[in-house]
Amino acid sequence: MTQETYRIVVVSAGVSNPSSTSMLADRTAQRAVALARAHGHDVEISVVELRELLPELPQALSTQFMGPGFRRAIDLLAEADGVIAATPVYKAGASAAFSGFFQVLDNDLLIGKPAVLAATAGTSRHALVIDQEVRGMFAYLRALPVPTSLFAAPEDMNDPALGSRIDRAAQELVLLMESGFARAVRGETWDTYSHEFGSDAGREVTVDFSSAVMKLAAGGTLPSQTSRNRDKPTTPR
Amino acid sequence: MQFGIMSVSDITRDPVNDYTPSEAERIKNTLAIALKAEEVGLDVFAIGEHHNPPFFSSSPTTLLASIAAQTEHLTVTTSTTLITTNDPVRIAEEYALLQHLTHGRMDLMLGRGNTGPVYPWFGQDIRQGLPLALENYNLLHRLWREDVVDWEGNFRTPLQGFTSTPRPLDDVPPFVWHGSIRTPEIAEQAAYYGNGFFANHIFWPKEHTQRMVQFYRQRFEHYGHGAAKDAIVGLGGQTFIGKTSQEARDRFRPYFNESPVYGHGPSLEDFSTQTPLAVGSVQEVIDKTLTFREYVGDYQRQLFLIDHAGLPVEMVLEQLEFLGGEVVPVLRKETESRRDQAAPANPPSHADLVKAKYGDSEPRQPRPNANRGDNVTGASPYQDSEGTQAVYPTL
Numbered sequence: 001m002t003q004e005t006y007r008i009v010v011v012s013a014g015v016s017n018p019s020s021t022s023m024l025a026d027r028t029a030q031r032a033v034a035l036a037r038a039h040g041h042d043v044e045i046s047v048v049e050l051r052e053l054l055p056e057l058p059q060a061l062s063t064q065f066m067g068p069g070f071r072r073a074i075d076l077l078a079e080a081d082g083v084i085a086a087t088p089v090y091k092a093g094a095s096a097a098f099s100g101f102f103q104v105l106d107n108d109l110l111i112g113k114p115a116v117l118a119a120t121a122g123t124s125r126h127a128l129v130i131d132q133e134v135r136g137m138f139a140y141l142r143a144l145p146v147p148t149s150l151f152a153a154p155e156d157m158n159d160p161a162l163g164s165r166i167d168r169a170a171q172e173l174v175l176l177m178e179s180g181f182a183r184a185v186r187g188e189t190w191d192t193y194s195h196e197f198g199s200d201a202g203r204e205v206t207v208d209f210s211s212a213v214m215k216l217a218a219g220g221t222l223p224s225q226t227s228r229n230r231d232k233p234t235t236p237r
Numbered sequence: 238m239q240f241g242i243m244s245v246s247d248i249t250r251d252p253v254n255d256y257t258p259s260e261a262e263r264i265k266n267t268l269a270i271a272l273k274a275e276e277v278g279l280d281v282f283a284i285g286e287h288h289n290p291p292f293f294s295s296s297p298t299t300l301l302a303s304i305a306a307q308t309e310h311l312t313v314t315t316s317t318t319l320i321t322t323n324d325p326v327r328i329a330e331e332y333a334l335l336q337h338l339t340h341g342r343m344d345l346m347l348g349r350g351n352t353g354p355v356y357p358w359f360g361q362d363i364r365q366g367l368p369l370a371l372e373n374y375n376l377l378h379r380l381w382r383e384d385v386v387d388w389e390g391n392f393r394t395p396l397q398g399f400t401s402t403p404r405p406l407d408d409v410p411p412f413v414w415h416g417s418i419r420t421p422e423i424a425e426q427a428a429y430y431g432n433g434f435f436a437n438h439i440f441w442p443k444e445h446t447q448r449m450v451q452f453y454r455q456r457f458e459h460y461g462h463g464a465a466k467d468a469i470v471g472l473g474g475q476t477f478i479g480k481t482s483q484e485a486r487d488r489f490r491p492y493f494n495e496s497p498v499y500g501h502g503p504s505l506e507d508f509s510t511q512t513p514l515a516v517g518s519v520q521e522v523i524d525k526t527l528t529f530r531e532y533v534g535d536y537q538r539q540l541f542l543i544d545h546a547g548l549p550v551e552m553v554l555e556q557l558e559f560l561g562g563e564v565v566p567v568l569r570k571e572t573e574s575r576r577d578q579a580a581p582a583n584p585p586s587h588a589d590l591v592k593a594k595y596g597d598s599e600p601r602q603p604r605p606n607a608n609r610g611d612n613v614t615g616a617s618p619y620q621d622s623e624g625t626q627a628v629y630p631t632l
Contacts, residue, residue, distance in 0.1 A: 058502060063502050065512075066442075067503070197452075198449075214422055216368055
């Protein structure tokens with residue numbers, strides 16, 4: 001295998017300092033670095049602390065207006081080979097800062113990118129938040145969450161079993177990065193996803209001139225009415 | 238290059254004195270603003286189209302006809318006319334009549350609007366918004382260029398032998414702009430027909446506008462209307478001018494903070510840094526506006542939004558004094574000196590379009606044949622067309 005430099009972006013929604021969420025994310029990142037190096041690769045880690053982006057979140061949600069912190073985070077994610085995303089659980093759900101951040105990203109930014117999903121909570125009763133809520137959001141973003149999700153309640157923090165799960169998740173992340181899946185997707189199936197003009201951090205500017213609406217834009221007509229109007233709620237006048 | 242103002246016709250509470258104008262006051266004030274725009278030497282006044290409170294501009298051509306009747310130089314236009322929920326036949330008729338009444342001192346900008354609920358009010362389906370807009374324009378384009386149209390599409394009843402009246406002034410259709418924020422299909426349609434493209438250029442970082450304009454220019458060239466730099470580009474923008482930058486920010490801030498669209502969001506400073514919003518002294522507004530051409534190329538029309546968010550009419554009129562008296566004269570000089578002389582200086586006027594179609598010959602003046610009662614049987618309804626007289630069946 002050729003030697004590569006992998007870029008991993010750690011996104012953490014922890015708020016206290018030190019934050020158990022950020023510590024969980026950091027432990028995962030450290031293991032991923034160690035494992036990648038053992039495979040002969042280099043790794044660059046970048047960290048996005050969502051706490052620092054909170055002042056920009058309201059405007060991003062209301063007007064898609066991205067402040068400098070969001071722009072930096074988006075640029076980092078655009079270049080990422082892998083993502084480690086960690087959130088505390090509040091009221092039986094992921095932190096609003098965490099959900100809000102991923103909700104305002106464009107839909108193309110994370111396509112095919114491997115991601116370790118991690119959560120911390122005050123009680124183990126929140127253990128499924130990561131798999132039942134966060135995994136679904138990453139599926140929508142067409143990212144590739146690794147099979148092992150990480151969850152840590154207070155009793156897990158010093159439990160060696162958490163360490164072995166971190167190892168496994170980090171290993172899965174490294175293997176998926178090594179597989180080159182995200183790059184292969186970009187090369188081979190990228191055009192088969194639906195994209196918006198200017199998405200993927202502004203890099204997605206290809207236009208399908210053969211689409212029905214593009215032909216209509218160029219003075220053409222739509223294909224037969226009957227097939228197109230099937231799901232129209234009202235009969236055309 | 239043309240400079241003007243565009244209004245969305247919002248009737249918004251003034252957050253400083255807690256006063257909400259009546260519809261009657263706002264309509265009267267909008268007329269005063271338009272007349273002032275002419276008085277201070279601006280080129281263009283544009284009005285939006287909305288069909289719900291707190292807006293008044295449901296019928297743009299009525300307002301624009303009144304403005305044109307009271308002015309001599311101002312070009313009246315829209316920002317935008319809804320190409321989705323309006324019947325293209327009505328657009329063809331209303332704007333052709335406006336074109337006659339203004340002696341060609343008008344054009345129009347087509348857009349899809351930003352208010353989802355409008356679609357069902359006019360019997361349309363928002364899920365079909367884009368194909369609806371594209372198909373409607375395809376029809377509008379023909380209605381202004383063919384005396385008699387046979388047409389069938391997906392979104393309105395078919396037309397057989399239909400003639401839109403009056404025919405455009407001098408039989409030259411009004412110039413059309415297509416406005417879009419993020420839809421390449423709209424830019425494609427503008428390019429295909431060689432029409433103008435207008436970028437909102439208010440809420441978005443400049444990269445966004447740059448991408449769409451660049452796409453439009455490439456496609457304009459692709460369709461053989463000229464080089465990319467010949468394409469006709471307009472930009473929106475938003476400004477508030479003060480004697481000093483501090484005064485401008487202090488006076489504008491309460492209106493910015495409670496603006497219906499971006500209020501309670503980004504700070505004035507952040508929004509100014511990252512979007513085209515220009516709030517400051519005369520020189521600051523000039524400097525920022527001059528940067529626009531650096532990322533869209535030489536463009537032909539700049540419209541500023543200056544009368545929204547509850548700004549009282551006195552302040553808007555004062556802004557027009559700044560714009561017309563100090564800002565625009567410098568912008569005219571500076572943009573002209575920087576312009577690539579091969580790029581168009583202005584969007585085409587009616588006179589330009591007449592010249593392009595007829596050269597030095599007299600323009601066509603369509604004269605209808607006698608009324609046959611149904612306006613559709615037989616051949617052309619106009620005397621100068623082939624087969625002028627309808628052949629009636631003998632009984």
